[in-house]
Amino acid sequence: MGRNTRQRTAIRRAFEHAGRPLRPRECLELARGEVPDLGIATVYRNVNALVDAGWLRVVELPGTPDRYETAGRNHHHHFHCRRCDGVYEVETCPGGFAAMAPTGYRVEDHDLILYGVCRSCVG
């Protein structure tokens, strides 16, 4: 998928190092540690390219713009911190949601989001 620029490397590293879903703006700030004059347009361009390439996955949460996380991991959910607005991975999933829908509905998938205060904000 094209050239290996310093920028793309820094963007990839930002996601790998963060270990949680990032918004383009968050990714920009993290990646600027490596490439100080990185532009937001480049982040959008690369994030889209990395999604197309299957390296990133879109994380949609209620009431906020899209976040992105590295792809290829197991089924999981997310915790959304009300204090810092950060999103973290939650590895467990109770499952068994298909039975919840009214009869006649075909359940194909589900999303589960926990809200509260993350460890660093609880302090």
Add this chain to the structure above:
Amino acid sequence: MGRNTRQRTAIRRAFEHAGRPLRPRECLELARGEVPDLGIATVYRNVNALVDAGWLRVVELPGTPDRYETAGRNHHHHFHCRRCDGVYEVETCPGGFAAMAPTGYRVEDHDLILYGVCRSCVG
């Protein structure tokens, strides 16, 4: 909360009759059955007023603009149809989500969204 206009009545009836969360545009189309030249600005004005008055509740779902549903009902979740984009209420909730978060995280609330095909789309 102000005057009882034909418009506000039609908007309220749209939510009551629909029995599911509506987007402003959906509400507009339904309420136009009663007030044909209803304007979208009036829908937004009244929806906001009804939310402030506690008569409507905001329903935020991933990847789509806000929907609204009549307030004061029990804890429940939603089913999002991939075919018609409609959202329906799901009355059951397994509960016990607080234990899912990593240690140190304080869970205060949760959202659960089922995705698939609704009864009318399954046909």
Add this chain to the structure above:
DNA sequence: CCTTTGATGAGAACCGATTATCGTTAAAGC
């Protein structure tokens, strides 16, 4: 029925997020 004034409708303005433009920069192959 008349008056007052809050509500409405149409469309302009706004908003934050994302995408497109375009001159410049720097990977990558020779």
Add this chain to the structure above:
DNA sequence: GCTTTAACGATAATCGGTTCTCATCAAAGG
């Protein structure tokens, strides 16, 4: 190194959703 051209950075443009503006309309009380 030199050349080619994909990628970059800055910023303008766009986008869908929502709010604002203002002249007009119609609730509600007298």
